[in-house]
Amino acid sequence: MDLLRERIISEGRIIGTDILKVDSFLNHQIDPAVMDEIGRSLSGAFSESGVTKVLTVESSGIAPALSVARFLGVPAVFARKTASRNLDSDTYVSGVHSYTKGVDYVIRVSKRYLQADDVVLLIDDFLAKGCALRGLIDIVAQSGAKIAGAGIVIEKGFQEGGALIRGMGIRVHSLAIIKEMSEKENRISFKDENDTKG
Amino acid sequence: MDLLRERIISEGRIIGTDILKVDSFLNHQIDPAVMDEIGRSLSGAFSESGVTKVLTVESSGIAPALSVARFLGVPAVFARKTASRNLDSDTYVSGVHSYTKGVDYVIRVSKRYLQADDVVLLIDDFLAKGCALRGLIDIVAQSGAKIAGAGIVIEKGFQEGGALIRGMGIRVHSLAIIKEMSEKENRISFKDENDTKG
Numbered sequence: 001m002d003l004l005r006e007r008i009i010s011e012g013r014i015i016g017t018d019i020l021k022v023d024s025f026l027n028h029q030i031d032p033a034v035m036d037e038i039g040r041s042l043s044g045a046f047s048e049s050g051v052t053k054v055l056t057v058e059s060s061g062i063a064p065a066l067s068v069a070r071f072l073g074v075p076a077v078f079a080r081k082t083a084s085r086n087l088d089s090d091t092y093v094s095g096v097h098s099y100t101k102g103v104d105y106v107i108r109v110s111k112r113y114l115q116a117d118d119v120v121l122l123i124d125d126f127l128a129k130g131c132a133l134r135g136l137i138d139i140v141a142q143s144g145a146k147i148a149g150a151g152i153v154i155e156k157g158f159q160e161g162g163a164l165i166r167g168m169g170i171r172v173h174s175l176a177i178i179k180e181m182s183e184k185e186n187r188i189s190f191k192d193e194n195d196t197k198g
Numbered sequence: 199m200d201l202l203r204e205r206i207i208s209e210g211r212i213i214g215t216d217i218l219k220v221d222s223f224l225n226h227q228i229d230p231a232v233m234d235e236i237g238r239s240l241s242g243a244f245s246e247s248g249v250t251k252v253l254t255v256e257s258s259g260i261a262p263a264l265s266v267a268r269f270l271g272v273p274a275v276f277a278r279k280t281a282s283r284n285l286d287s288d289t290y291v292s293g294v295h296s297y298t299k300g301v302d303y304v305i306r307v308s309k310r311y312l313q314a315d316d317v318v319l320l321i322d323d324f325l326a327k328g329c330a331l332r333g334l335i336d337i338v339a340q341s342g343a344k345i346a347g348a349g350i351v352i353e354k355g356f357q358e359g360g361a362l363i364r365g366m367g368i369r370v371h372s373l374a375i376i377k378e379m380s381e382k383e384n385r386i387s388f389k390d391e392n393d394t395k396g
Contacts, residue, residue, distance in 0.1 A: 023286075029275045029311040030260075032268040058257035059276065062228075066261050070230040077227045078257065082299060088221075101280060113227040 001041045001175045005190060007034060008154065008176060014183040018128070018156065019100075026153065027060040027125050038175060039067025042123065042151035045173040046072070049148035051121040053077060053114065055140065057096070057107055057132050064153055065123040072121070077114065079107040079136065088112060092142040096135040099128065107135050109143075116144035127152040127174060130161025137170070149173060157191050199239045199373045203388060205232060206352065206374060212381040216326070216354065217298075224351065225258040225323050236373060237265025240321065240349035243371040244270070247346035249319040251275060251312065253338065255294070255305055255330050262351055263321040270319070275312065277305040277334065286310060290340040294333040297326065305333050307341075314342035325350040325372060328359025335368070347371060355389050 013021040025031035042064070054076040056065035062078050069076035091108040098105065114120070122136050133150055140147050149171035155162050157177040166172050177191040211219040223229035240262070252274040254263035260276050267274035289306040296303065312318070320334050331348055338345050347369035353360050355375040364370050375389040 021286075023308065024310070025273075028278065028308055029273050030264055030267065031273055032264060032271070035264060036268070059260060059278075062257060062260045063264050063274075066228055066230060066233060066264060069228065070234070073230070075223075075227050075229055076261075080226065080257075088219075110221065110226055112222070 001037060003034060003037050004153070004175050007031075008178075009188060012188060014181050014186065014188065016183055017181075018159070020154070020156070020178065020181060020188070022154065026063075030063050035063050035067045038064050038153055039069075039071045041175055042068045042153075042173065043071035046121050046148055046151060049121065050119045051148045052118045053120050053145075054123055055079070055109070055114070055120050055136055056123045057081065057136065060125040061123055061132075064125055064151075068121065068123050068151060075113070076123075077109060079109045079139065081105050081107055092139040094135040094138040094142075097131050099131070107132075107139065109139050111143070114140065114143040114145055118143070118145035119148050120145050121148045122150040123152075124150070125153045127155040127161045127165070127172070128159045130164045133161065133165055137165075137168070151175075154178065199235060201232060201235050202351070202373050205229075206376075207386060210386060212379050212384065212386065214381055215379075216357070218352070218354070218376065218379060218386070220352065224261075228261050233261050233265045236262050236351055237267075237269045239373055240266045240351075240371065241269035244319050244346055244349060247319065248317045249346045251316045251318050251343075252321055253277070253307070253312070253318050253334055254321045255279065255334060258323040259321055259330075262323055262349075266319065266321050266349060273311070274321075275307060277307045277337065279303050279305055290337040292333040292336040292340075295329050297329070305330075305337065307337050309341070312338065312341040312343055316341065316343035317346050318343050319346045320348040321350075322348070323351045325353040325359045325363070325370070326357045328362045331359065331363055335363075335366070349373075352376065 054069040065076040088110040152174040155174035181188040252267040263274040286308040350372040353372035353375045379386040
């Protein structure tokens with residue numbers, strides 16, 4: 001998706017060797033036009049997959065998941081990271097480690113909203129080490145639903161998550177895969193292919 | 199908004215005297231069609247207000263904020279509740295108490311995304327005691343921006359938040375205001391007026 005790559009190049013801020021800040025349009029401030037394009041592209045990639053539900057983790061996944069769900073005409077569900085009086089007690093639960101935030105946390109999805117006959121499209125803003133996605137995959141497995149694949153906005157191709165998830169036989173479609181990036185040279189390069197099966 | 203009231207009546211689950219679960223379409227599972235209607239209605243109520251930015255708090259506010267921002271053609275910003283390597287260190291900060299989760303937390307917005315010349319529309323899924331909204335109002339005050347008003351999906355009219363925020367001279371437009379609800383009788387009643395100035 002050219003618009004996304006252009007915005008990454010013009011607005012992305014590289015910190016060290018592994019942090020890419022795209023909070024001007026993706027995960028702090030959100031540009032609805034970019035989000036529409038993300039929804040259109042990712043939904044198109046899975047339009048033949050019989051998706052019945054989009055699943056993500058709060059918070060940064062919610063905007064792209066909603067946008068994809070709009071185009072597919074199916075509900076989006078976001079896994080909760082915190083216990084709340086608003087969440088059912090009868091939930092699927094999985095553990096996730098966040099390298100970005102340096103913490104372990106638990107994600108929960110109410111059993112009401114994920115059933116064995118669902119076909120689930122996983123959506124997230126970033127794929128790096130694959131921890132959040134593995135938590136979601138675990139939750140879908142508990143529900144007995146099928147996984148159509150994972151739609152990712154930005155994949156850090158130099159980290160192991162993409163290979164790990166594809167190695168599980170799950171289709172991963174990433175709109176932009178970063179081959180390498182350098183804070184010192186302020187340079188980002190992308191991989192050309194964006195859709196490989198495990 | 200009739201669609202919203204219908205969904206609240208048919209799917210809302212009342213717990214005790216103050217908890218209304220609408221997680222089948224609003225804040226755990228999201229129905230994109232309902233969210234489109236929410237965006238259309240709330241953006242329409244503030245279409246003459248010169249809004250340059252929509253502001254909410256993660257996580258449940260993100261979906262309605264994005265939907266409103268799409269219709270207004272302006273960016274949405276969501277305040278972060280947790281520190282992250284992805285968030286700038288130069289932020290506006292405010293404290294919020296959550297009665298739903300029984301915790302105090304800090305919300306942060308990067309100074310990059312809120313400026314003195316912005317006109318800000320605050321969006322949230324619920325207005326109860328008004329704590330989250332007061333945190334956002336504090337953050338906008340720090341930035342020097344103007345507040346166009348607050349667009350709320352569901353206001354608990356039997357709690358003090360609405361009167362408190364309107365009493366600050368801030369316009370509050372709520373799509374559904376609950377007058378009272380009863381778990382025992384499984385009954386919800388709504389107020390008719392949904393837009394009063396302080």
